[in-house]
Amino acid sequence: MVKVAFLGLGVMGFPMAGHLAAKGHEVTVYNRSPDKARRWVETHPGRAAPTPAEAAKGAEFVMACVGNDDDLSAVCLGDDGAFAGMDPGTVFTDHTTVSAAVTRELEGVARDSGIGFVDAPVSGGQAGAENGVLSVMCGGAEADYDRAxxxxxxxxxxCRLLGPSGAGQMAKMVNQICIAGLVQALSEGLNFATRAGLDIEALVEVISQGAAGSWQMANRHKTMAEDKFDHGFAVDWMRKDLGICLKTADEIGASLPVTALVDQFYKDVQAMGGNRWDTSSLIARLRKPD
Structure with missing residues (x-):
């Protein structure tokens, strides 16, 4: 069992830090909104710290799951940042979905201070975090990964190491690209089936056992058919992630025509007021009156 600091207690970070405490690790948490940190301490064994640097003092591992590039830089750098409180030889593990560019920049700063850095974005959504069954894609030095x-x-x-620094973030981009296309296809299929008068449950029972089957179909078809989008990964966050994918695609010369189109469909959902709806809400724009 080790001393761990966890920075960021959103819908993902709160349960992730809880699993660390449940496994017997000595956990110190930090959150930009202190109320969430207090609520975490009331729910789990551990303590809260007022700054990332304070949380990181004495920790062997520091994990982060915050919002975006700027949020990650803010919790890492400066006098109150985690790096300022970490000792040489400790390892920083970032579970945020951010650009590979900021990952490599921060990994360089960490390395200069003798701190290990592993980029480790996750997939599995809120349910995966709560149940402790996330898929974790990692980049960094093998020695740092083996410790983390x-x-x-x-x-x-x-959990897998997929390459050097930034490889985890690149893998997460692939994950989001695939999800975007799958959810749009599922939305179109379910909307078509509804208009055709098919029994959705009977339909999905059949086609989910064949080549059309997917996690999205198995876990989201019921709520999509019922227009329930109050769970999972929010549209605002998906657009943030797809923006990273599209920018990176331009940089490396990859073509993402479907991803670019689905990103605009999510923009339509935002215009409908669905900023915080789950990503499966793509079907809602297909049901708008003509």
Missing amino acids: EPVIAAYARI
């Missing part, structure tokens, strides 16, 4: 992996195991179903 047993700690990450507290909330992971699978």
Whole structure:
């Protein structure tokens, strides 16, 4: 069991930090909104710290799951940032979905201070975090990954090192690209089936056992058919992620025509007031009156 700091207690970070405490690790948490940190301490064994630097003092591992590039830089850098409180030889593990560019920049700063850095974005959504069955895609030095992996195991179903710094973030981009296309296809299929008068449950029971089957179909078809979008990963966050994908695609010369189109469909959902709806809400724009 080790001393761990966890920075960021949103819908993902709150349960992830909880799994660390449940596994017997000594956990100190930090959140930009202190109320969430207080609520976490009331729910789990551990303590809260007022700054990332304070949370990181004495920790062997620091994990972060915040919002975006700027949020990650803010919790890492400066006098109150985590790096200022970390000792040489400790490892920072970032579970935020951010650009590979900021990952490599921060990894360089950490390395200059003798701190290990693993980029480790996750997939599995809020349910995966709460149930401790996230898929974790990692980039960084093998020695740092080998040390961090047993700690990450507290909330992971699978965790893999996919390459040097930034490789985890690149893998997460692939994940989001695939999800965007799948959800749009499922939305179109379910909307078509409804207009055709098909029994959705009977239909999905059949086609989910064949080549059309997917996690999205198995876990989202019922709520999509009922126009329930109050769970999972929010549209605002998906657009943030797809923006990273599209920008990176321009940089590396990859073509993402479907992803670019689905990103605009999510923009339509935002215009409908669905900023905080789950990503499966793509079907809602298909049901708008003509």
